[in-house]
Amino acid sequence: MDNLFILLFVPLVSALILFFIQDNKTAKGAALVLSLIQLGLTIPFLMSFNAAGGMQFEQSFSWISALGINFHLGLDGISLPMVMLTNGLIPLIILSTFDKQFRGNFYGLVSFMQTGLLLVFLALDAFTFYVGWEVALIPIYFICALWGEGDRIRVNLKFFIYTFFGSLLMLVAIIYLYNQVPTKNFEWASFVALDLSESTQRWIFWAFFIAFAIKIPIFPFHTWQPDTYTNAPTAGTMLLAGIMLKMGVYGIIRWLLPVVPFAVLSYSNVVMILCVIGVVYASIIAFKQNDAKRLIAYSSIAHVGLITAGVISWEADGLQGAIIQMVNHGFSVVALFFIVDMIEKRAGTRKLNELGGLASEMPQLATFFLIIVMGAIGLPLTNGFIGEFLLLKGVYGFGVWYAAIAGLTLIFGAVYMLRLYQKTMLGPLSDRFQQVWGLENHELIVLVAVVTVTLFLGVIPNAILDLSEASVVSLLNQIKF
């Protein structure tokens, strides 16, 4: 059971099965069960994972031997948290749609996307990585374009072309690197071993970076994101914000840092400035958003800006913080979007100026929401604090002023998140909430799960930090000159 193929195989088969289920009830039940099986299958890897053991559970077979393409998978301390995040969030996302009337094709796409995401996180071969990268994009396009709202076709076309444009740049870089490898293969290890000239590193850096920056998204490549998040169905937004954007950050850690270290070092200032601008810029824009989903979308830009800044700071703290914060952000953003969805379902709108006072009708929701908000703004003893602390410490190591400006997220985050909370939960009861009902069972389960993760990782963050510690250190050692 510790063959990594099984992690790709199960969601792929699930997708095939789910596509043929027409009935909503059967489909969502089957999807949940299959995703839980997948989650269960992750546990053996977690149990037998040896934190100090570097790359583990490696699987490789020759895929297209004429071109030196191997289907090469492996798991280390950096990919394991991502795999856990993916497999842990998908059941919650599926559960969050239990009150919707989706048929099997929707859940099939979700499972198919899971395959792509896992392929990205597990791939040790650039070709495999690229395949996963694109495989993940196609289902989310359909999810957002078919079940979205508003101007969904135009918005998703933009999203697709924008990210695809980035992917193509990356493909060019991958093919170039492939040609540089003496034995002509796409292996991660061969790419890392390449001794590239400075100028080569520079353009390869930009080719990769733009692809990742669009996906994450980093200022100023972010403008597809608020529209897409807002118009996508909530489950699609969760997939995008909760998991998919981590592909970009993961890509930077796995492919950018070790392959072109010199260029990363020489451009880290530029990237850091972009990230820090993104943090402040997105936060300020979030202040006045009236659409709750759009507000969270901008807050997400601010958060991932900080995560990327931590990665690029080239410090163990920053990288560790980025890894744990990716997990945190995944859970918290999923819960936030879910709560907005619940409110919208009850009120018929998510315009903040028409809402208010829900805490008196739904005290349970108010409590969960508050804990999640506190996690998002990084209150100590919630998971967000550990992430923000380590990230800011990493950024501080890079430069004090960067940390001081990025640290404004502490203040700005409180401003817009508490505004979101106040406008929905506090104040006099809005007319929109004339007939609200309490938490439904599936809602309760999702919220309890997220809150548990929030508090657990806040008190025992070493659960994740210990997993990734050795891998991060060896990564940093690998790329030190």
Next chain:
Amino acid sequence: MENIVQNIQGVPLNHYIIFCSIIFAIGVIGVLIRRNVIIIMMSIELMLNAVNLLLAAFSAYRGDASGQVFVFFVMALAAAEVAVGLAIIIMVYRNTKSVDIETLSKLRW
């Protein structure tokens, strides 16, 4: 057979080239300036036949039969083309009551 070849070679090659060019040009101009689809078809035939004649002439001068083989291919092709083309023209005429090529400008942008 020898006779024919000799007869052909009796006329200087340049004359064939000039003659064919003139016929071809007439064909081209016919296609360009006429609006009646049937006339255009005929002009196209003119161009094809100009080429055929040239192929035959070159073939005879070089003593290489493949040129004449091409001519047969072109003739077969032309026949097929005319069959399809005329059918299209008839359909167009049935629909538009006109064989004016200017009316057939729907396939744009």
Next chain:
Amino acid sequence: MTELLWLIPLIPFLGFVLNGLGRNLFPKAIYGIIGTGAVFIAFILSAFLFQEIWSLQKAGQSAAITQHLFDWFSVGNFKVSLSFLVDPLSAAMLLIITGIGFLIHLYSYSYMHEDKGLGKFFAYLNLFVFFMLLLVMGSNYLVMFIGWEGVGLCSYLLIGFWFTNSSYASAAKKAFVMNRIGDLGFLIAMFFILEHFGTLEYSAVFSQAASLSIGDSTIVIITLLLFVAATGKSAQIPLFTWLPDAMAGPTPVSALIHAATMVTAGIYMVVRSNVLFMLSPLTMEIMAIIGLATALIAAFIALTQNDIKKVLAYSTVSQLGYMFLALGVGAFTGAFFHVLTHAFFKALLFLGAGSVIHAMGNEQDMRKMGGLRKALPITFFTMCLGTIAISGIPPFAGFFSKDEILAHAFQHNVVLWGVGLLTAICTAFYMFRLLFMTFFGSFRGTADQKAHLHESPWQMTFPLIILAFLSVVGGWINLPEAVGGSHALANFLAPIYKGSRLADFDLALSHQTEYLLMGVSAIVAIVMAIVAYTMYGKMDGKPMTEKNEGFLYRLSYNKLYVDELYDAIIVRPLQSLSTFLHTYVEKLGIDGFVNGIASFFVGSGKGIRQLQSGYVGFYILMMVFGVIAILIYGMVRI
């Protein structure tokens, strides 16, 4: 006992969990018993602990108990452990927090009895006590930071306790955000500390700092950042405006969080870091000036406020300013002494105000009160003692602590002393104004309210009596030598100053000077009491008319327009910036550029497809031109 250290914060936490989970299940009395009981147990434990520390110190041993619970998180060599440190300073703080906390919990049970959110209220209060205990018990800055932010959260929750009122919810948000500004300072200060000392543990940081030279630039930065954190938490200029607004919370909350404990966290932190602060004279100077300015401005604003809680809130800001003045002039013990006495009398005054508000049916406007001393004898008597204490009339608690601060200020710089005395004059005036407007003269409220007037039940008066007693005698624990005392508190706290550069905190003033200073401050306080009596002591039953007495009055009445100023220079510009960034930079600029690229291709397609005219003749013409062009090209090339 010392092994059970962790029980002290844990028990209030359990109280929080029980009350929080069972907030709709239990009968009302249970919430009170759980909530109050938890804090009471913590108080008993703290008392034992204090006794232990006391006896250790008497025996001449090191009176610091540390307890390591578990490693919280670690990255590389950087490890943060959740560990506790109890030394004289934290032991004393523990007693204040749990002792006064207990009294206020008891009081709340009766005060909040009618509220349907009683379980929630006690849960929040217990959570607050938990975080506050973490704050003072932590053995490193990060554990302090947990508490530091945690109390901010509880403050947010409790200010917005009656959240259906939008303005209360906004006040809660304001408090949280302003605290967060300070927290950012704290966070960056921690990064500096980590970079230069490699650890956040107090003992290691302070022992390393002891070898640094005075005025070391890193220490200056660290202490300034820590001071920024303190201005947020302890409501100093420029971050003081949240505290008056925080009065939106229930009155016991104002007493516990916004007077006695949370707001003094900043002072605790500075006293705790005295080794660092002593290395930075610049920070000390800034601290003294900011503290004094805050004290004066808040006292000035308090002069004309009519809301009984607002007066007390500004008074708290003013007294906190005093404490920072004390810290700035190096009187750490004096500051802590004032924390202690202030906790007694300010909690008393708030609880007394709560009792008045309770009796008046939630009326907080002093203009509609008057003559309440007959209806509320216990409240009147205890508040009277509290007022005397805060005004600095001997031999009540406030006199000694305030006198110590003023004496140190005098020794440092006469101007500081002069302004401090001016503040003391204002303090005496507005406090007696409050007393006279509320309890003297004739009743000015409605007949309905008059019929409803009653003394509060014992759960409310008992804490008042205890606190009144402490307000009277509390000052005697640190009697100066000039009046025959022995500076008991200073001696008790002495170990925490170990390693501090300017270890000599003692006053170098002669006893005659001290007597003179004491005499001056006592006399002005009494004079101001008399002035206040003549102005407000005999008001008749007519409703007070709004007086518009000149520029200074309006300035004070409108709180120096500080909120309006912040609104104009920070809030509104940020909001405009938000709109500007969204509409222009985001939509037109960046997204405009991205869409522009798309439009370029769409536009070029639109242009070029015009060639596809649909006229076959045109296509053929083009083809012919093409053929000719190729032929010409071929010829030219040959």
